[in-house]
Amino acid sequence: MxxxxxxxxxxxxxxxxxxxxxxxxxxxxxxxxxxxxxxxxxxxxxxxxxxxxxxxxxxxxxxxxxxxxxxxxxxxxxxxxxxxxxxxxxxxxxxxxxxxxxxxxxxxxxxxxxxxxxxxxxxxxxxxxxxxxxxxxxxxxxxxxxxxxxxxxxxxxxxxxxxxxxxxxxxxxxxxxxxGDGLLDKPVRVEEVLKTLAFENGYVPNDKYIITTCPTCGSEQNLMQASICKNGLETIYECKNGCQPIVVIGPPGTSSWEGRGYRIKENVIRNTKDLLVKVANDGKSILIPGSPNALAKRKHI
Ligand SMILES: [Zn+2]
CATH class of the missing domain: 3.40.50.10140 (Toll/interleukin-1 receptor homology (TIR) domain)
Incomplete structure (x- = not known):
């Protein structure tokens, strides 16, 4: 690096x-x-x-x-x-x-x-x-x-x-x-965060097989279809139709915050609606439920 x-x-x-x-x-x-x-x-x-x-x-x-x-x-x-x-x-x-x-x-x-x-x-x-x-x-x-x-x-x-x-x-x-962008980190994808978990069946996470829904337009999409950008330390997935952010990945805050997201190792995944992660061809999947405070900002830190 x-x-x-x-x-x-x-x-x-x-x-x-x-x-x-x-x-x-x-x-x-x-x-x-x-x-x-x-x-x-x-x-x-x-x-x-x-x-x-x-x-x-x-x-x-x-x-x-x-x-x-x-x-x-x-x-x-x-x-x-x-x-x-x-x-x-x-x-x-x-x-x-x-x-x-x-x-x-x-x-x-x-x-x-x-x-x-x-x-x-x-x-x-x-x-x-x-x-x-x-x-x-x-x-x-x-x-x-x-x-x-x-x-x-x-x-x-x-x-x-x-x-x-x-x-x-x-x-x-x-x-x-x-x-130069040597200072700026690349966006962090959900698949990379999930890769830090060891899956029993050798499943390799892929954004293409992680499905969510946009709360605004209701359109179902996989995370490869959503647009992705980096804003400061956070990676933001936006609805493919440009409605709103649907998933945000960022570093954990200094204190945990109930309902704000899911901490996986060094990252917190915040999704507005459920994420359906297809882990096998036979239809098995993991559900990451939408978090109520996914996009909320804490007022006082
Ligand atoms: Zn939308």
Whole structure:
């Protein structure tokens, strides 16, 4: 199996709400992002965490004015652009506040970092302390940011990246396309779930011989005829006439929920109407009764 790709979420704490939204959406479709809140343990070094950005497959960057004026964020940018191929790895989401597409605004950012650099330098000169290594390191970083931010902004402009609203509207399609579907799991069919049960007579489950009925149109159909798609962690079978979902397969919740479905190993099958599983040619079959809460969503988790 292909190993899962790693995606780092780089953002400014002032934009935390937006970061949460993106994180929640990605999580809902089965993509786990690496982010400071979750992945830096108490007393772990933030610098070490920020350096780990270099080793991830992709970096989603929430580009805002806050981001471009934060030394932590720009430090992550510096670590990212050390890699020659960083253009292929970054997935910027641009907020309006950043003005990155307006070249004349770039001067402001460059100026901002030069000013920061100069004021620290002046402070340093007026001090008379023997151990200045920490401050000198900080100054080095500021200088590097001031030197690199112009180039970074021009790469962003060149990439023609989408705004947050555009990304939201198309459900992050462009980003997901770049990441590839290595991250997204294939749909799980009922036959695969049933295969985890050992049948005495050597029966091999097949969706073609599993019959159900659509509650809306009443049409009887086998599960090969129904259309199938993946929505987040769930696989959804829809009536062949497009009426409604008829079977949903997903991971079990943290607590069991009566009437919601049938747990078989790592999956829960939720069927609105009975599923008739023909296990032998002689007409023998197993009935999986429809579950009353099959499609209900729990209100409070
Ligand atoms: Zn139907």
């Amino acid at each position: 292909e190993s899962k790709k790693t995606i780092f979420l780089s953002y400014c704490w002032k934009d935390e709400n937006i970061a949460n939204d993106i994180d929640d959406y990605m999580n809902s479709i089965g993509i786990k992002l690496i982010r400071d809140k979750r992945d830096v343990k108490y007393k772990d070094s933030f610098k070490v965490f920020m350096k780990s950005i270099k080793n991830t497959d992709f970096v989603i960057m929430i580009i805002s004015e806050n981001y471009l004026k934060s030394s932590n964020c720009m430090y992550e940018v510096l670590e990212t652009i050390k890699d020659d191929k960083y253009r292929d790895r970054i997935l910027p989401i641009v907020l309006e506040s950043s003005n990155v597409f307006m070249v004349k605004e770039w001067i402001n950012y460059i100026q901002y970092w030069e000013d920061k650099c100069n004021s620290l330098k002046n402070e340093l000169e007026s001090l008379n302390i023997t151990n200045l290594s920490g401050i000198i390191d900080e100054l080095k970083i500021l200088r590097e940011i001031a030197m690199n931010i112009g180039g970074f902004l021009s790469v962003l402009k060149d990439m023609n990246c989408l705004s947050l609203d555009e990304n939201k509207e198309n459900k992050y399609k462009d980003i997901l396309e770049v990441i």
